[in-house]
Amino acid sequence: MGTVSAISGKPELFKLKCFDVAIVDEATQILEPQLLGILSARRDSGEDAVGRFILIGDHKQLPAVVMQNSQQSEIYDEELLAIGLRNLQDSLFQRLYRTSLSTPRSYDMLCxxxxxxxxxxxxxxxxxxxxxxxxxxxxxxxxxxxxxxxxxxxxxxxxxxxxxxxxxxxxxxxxxxxxxxxxxxxxxxxxxxxxxxxxxxxxxxxxxxxxxxxxxxxxxxxxxxxxxxxxxxxxxxxxxxxxxxxxxxxxxxxxxxxxxxxxxxxxxxxxxxxxxxxxxxxxxxxxxxxxxxxxxxxxxxxxxxxxxx
Missing domain, CATH: 3.40.50.300 (P-loop containing nucleotide triphosphate hydrolases)
Known part of the structure; x- marks a missing residue:
């Protein structure tokens, strides 16, 4: 168990051990670039360091604090827009949830x-x-x-x-x-x-x-x-x-x-x-x-x- 920043700062951890599942709590407060290092982590053998991710969060509560306004962080690149990346203020959780509404994906709501x-x-x-x-x-x-x-x-x-x-x-x-x-x-x-x-x-x-x-x-x-x-x-x-x-x-x-x-x-x-x-x-x-x-x-x-x- 650890914070995103702590684990991202210790890539050597994945040389010692791989994980079947990683649970990311408060995922709506974590910007996408902050998760990329963990999401793409590989072992020396080329195998994924983490087999599966479970993101838990509430996109209807406050997102991560970003100093830029939404206009400054808006995305115009067509390839990024095609994968649902609309604004750099959005979390990966938000993007995956939006795309899940139109594309079959694995998601559920804790009620x-x-x-x-x-x-x-x-x-x-x-x-x-x-x-x-x-x-x-x-x-x-x-x-x-x-x-x-x-x-x-x-x-x-x-x-x-x-x-x-x-x-x-x-x-x-x-x-x-x-x-x-x-x-x-x-x-x-x-x-x-x-x-x-x-x-x-x-x-x-x-x-x-x-x-x-x-x-x-x-x-x-x-x-x-x-x-x-x-x-x-x-x-x-x-x-x-x-x-x-x-x-x-x-x-x-x-x-x-x-x-x-x-x-x-x-x-x-x-x-x-x-x-x-x-x-x-x-x-x-x-x-x-x-x-x-x-x-x-x-x-x-x-x-x-x-x-x-």
Whole structure:
């Protein structure tokens, strides 16, 4: 077991041993050139160093981070386009999946999920996965609750002339929710498992942390407050998501869109909404969020508007 970079940097490994199967996890976050060395590895005898590859990933969540924009990395070579290579930002997983839709190939979908309670998973399941996600049935997925598991708290936009990358009302809301969660779960509160806060901007992260510090609770000061990108792969029992949208133009920067079979998928929203195991709190300016069709459908589904007393 090892990382792609570690194994690619040690080609001598394949002189000592060959492998029947290699499983590549999080394959949608690995660009094609990063895998080429392993894919084409041969032993001195000329035999393949790896007999078969199994790629596991979710192309409906965030891809690898690439500094170029999609126009700069777009491919125009006809031979490359013929094999499904459209953009250098795409992973091999994405390319093989696209070609598998029109050409018979070996692929399947892992439908059973053990992270989210079914009520937490409801929106992404039906909006992005065609209702195919099935809960494993772990204890936390079977828990009953009188309170809704998806809750929305409306915030107020910052006035013009102030930074668009902070929202003071959302920072206060996030801190108050965090306080209530801590009070309810004080005895079993775990900083690395119980609670996390997601927001798109570093300035908002700093503001939320500042609001939490005023509560004077050391454990809350240690919880992870970070961006969607850095939260991918992590999970918490409860997640608070601060949209931090103060102006309509910010909506286009907040999304990471792709389309499959005519269905629009917001990969960034998908990641944010699939980090929570038991409950999800969302705060944002409803008048602005409703300008985005996906966000509007989310607000229609979840409980709210809820007000903090």
């Amino acid at each position: 059973r999920q053990g992270r989210m309670h079914p009520e937490v998973a409801n929106f992404v399941n039906h909006t992005f996965y065609n209702g195919k996600l099935i809960s494993v049935g772990l204890p936390h997925q079977l828990e009953e609750s009188k309170s809704p598991r998806l809750i929305f708290y409306p915030s107020q936009a910052e006035p013009f002339g102030t930074s668009a990358k902070v929202n003071r009302s959302e920072a206060r809301i996030a801190a108050q929710i965090a306080f209530r969660i801590y009070e309810q779960h004080k005895e079993n509160f775990n900083v690395s498992r119980s609670l996390g806060i997601i927001t798109p901007y570093r300035s908002q992260i700093a503001l939320i942390k500042k609001e939490i510090e005023t509560l004077g609770i050391p454990s809350l000061c240690q919880i992870l407050v970070d961006t969607v990108e850095r939260f991918q792969g992590s999970e918490r029992d409860i997640i608070i998501y601060s949209f931090c949208v103060n102006h309509p133009y910010q909506l286009k920067f907040l999304s990471n869109l792709t389309e499959e079979e005519g269905v629009l998928v917001d990969r960034k929203l998908n990641v944010a909404l699939t980090r929570a195991r038991k409950r999800m709190f969302i705060t944002g300016v409803p008048e602005l969020l409703k300008l985005n069709p996906l966000y509007e459908s989310l607000l229609k589904l979840i409980a709210g508007p809820q007000l903090i007393g």
